[in-house]
Amino acid sequence: MQSIEVLKKLEKIFREVFDDDSITINRNTTPYDIEEWDSFEHVNLFMAIEQEFGIRFSLEETTKIKSIGEIVDILEKEKMMKENLKGS
Amino acid sequence: MIIKYGCVSLRAIEEKDFELLFYLINAPEIENATVGWNFPVSHVAHKQWMENFRNSFNSIKFMVELINSNTIGMVMLENIDWKNRTAEFGCKMSASPKDRIKGDMLDAIRGMLKYAFDELGMECVHGAVLENNIFSRKISKQAGFIEEGILRKRIYKEGTYKNVIAVSILKEEFVEEKGRSKRHC
Numbered sequence: 523m524q525s526i527e528v529l530k531k532l533e534k535i536f537r538e539v540f541d542d543d544s545i546t547i548n549r550n551t552t553p554y555d556i557e558e559w560d561s562f563e564h565v566n567l568f569m570a571i572e573q574e575f576g577i578r579f580s581l582e583e584t585t586k587i588k589s590i591g592e593i594v595d596i597l598e599k600e601k602m603m604k605e606n607l608k609g610s
Numbered sequence: 611m612i613i614k615y616g617c618v619s620l621r622a623i624e625e626k627d628f629e630l631l632f633y634l635i636n637a638p639e640i641e642n643a644t645v646g647w648n649f650p651v652s653h654v655a656h657k658q659w660m661e662n663f664r665n666s667f668n669s670i671k672f673m674v675e676l677i678n679s680n681t682i683g684m685v686m687l688e689n690i691d692w693k694n695r696t697a698e699f700g701c702k703m704s705a706s707p708k709d710r711i712k713g714d715m716l717d718a719i720r721g722m723l724k725y726a727f728d729e730l731g732m733e734c735v736h737g738a739v740l741e742n743n744i745f746s747r748k749i750s751k752q753a754g755f756i757e758e759g760i761l762r763k764r765i766y767k768e769g770t771y772k773n774v775i776a777v778s779i780l781k782e783e784f785v786e787e788k789g790r791s792k793r794h795c
Contacts, residue, residue: 553744561715561745565707585639588744 525549528594535570539563549591575600611729613672615721616787617711620672620685623663627673630681632656634702643746644702645738645765645774667692674701674718680709685722687735695733697726719753720787727781734780740765741773755779 533547540558553559559567568584571577571593577600579587587593613620623631634640635651651659665671670687683703690697699722703715726732737755739746751757755777763771 553748560748561703562707562710562712564745569707581639585643588742 525594525598528597529590531574532571532590532593535567535574539567539570547590549589549594551590552588571597613721613725615724616717617677617714618717618721619675619677620718620721620725621675622665623660623671623673623684625660627681628656628660630673630704631660631684634684634704637704640702640704642767643740643743644700645740646700647767672722674703674714676709676711676714678709678711680705682710682714683718685718687722687726687730687732690730690732695731697730697732697735699723699726699735699737716749716752719749723753723779723784724786727784732781734778736776736778738774738776740767741775747775750777753779754783754785756783 529547529549533545536545536547536556537543540556540563542558545556553564564584568579572579575597577597579596583596587596632651632653635648635656641647663671668688668690670690672685673681674683674685675681682705683701686700687697688700699719701715701719701722703718723735726735736758737750738761739750741747741760747757756779758776758778761774761776764774765772
């Protein structure tokens with residue numbers, strides 16, 4: 523899964539969670555860029571991301587991730603690990 | 611007096627708050643996100659603390675209870691200086707989204723500020739947030755706190771010295787968000 527594809531999926535999740543179709547995101551987007559992105563919505567976001575991508579973030583990851591790029595990196599790393607497991 | 615603001619009530623610590631407070635004092639993810647620190651606290655020590663705790667002239671702690679009856683955390687005024695009319699604000703929170711109401715912590719902060727300014731006669735409420743704690747910085751700005759400056763490498767956590775942002779709000783800067791209760795609660 524390419525970054526652009528992950529970003530598109532994440533953007534859809536962000537639009538749904540914040541109920542705002544005008545939201546656009548990129549790797550550098552942080553909570554400072556989206557007014558409604560607070561600690562409350564942060565948890566909702568990660569629950570939605572976990573559901574969409576079929577993964578579980580650790581508590582440490584959810585509390586330390588502070589940009590879209592960091593989320594994308596974790597999702598891609600997880601994808602690679604799954605592919606490697608399939609191949610072995 | 612119980613303080614009501616928006617969708618929260620700020621009330622005294624009760625026996626039923628034992629587990630939440632025990633979690634708040636021991637949870638690594640909370641300690642790592644805040645400026646304070648503690649050695650691990652045992653059940654026995656925590657029980658003794660709860661039995662002996664009384665709000666005092668220089669330290670006030672209230673539990674944050676929502677209109678849905680869930681208790682989500684605690685707000686504090688510490689180091690209350692009655693001569694200079696200043697107090698240090700702090701808060702800790704932990705609850706799952708299903709138990710919360712959007713904007714609950716902002717209401718809790720504003721409720722405590724209103725109490726500090728309108729009941730205790732404070733002139734300035736100040737606080738400190740870790741520079742890398744985006745959500746704390748965002749909510750403190752939303753509540754009206756002004757970032758005064760950076761205290762460089764002031765807190766040592768997780769193997770690194772972290773910058774701290776000093777924040778404050780004056781009585782004249784505190785603006786209540788009128789009508790919030792109708793929109794959110």
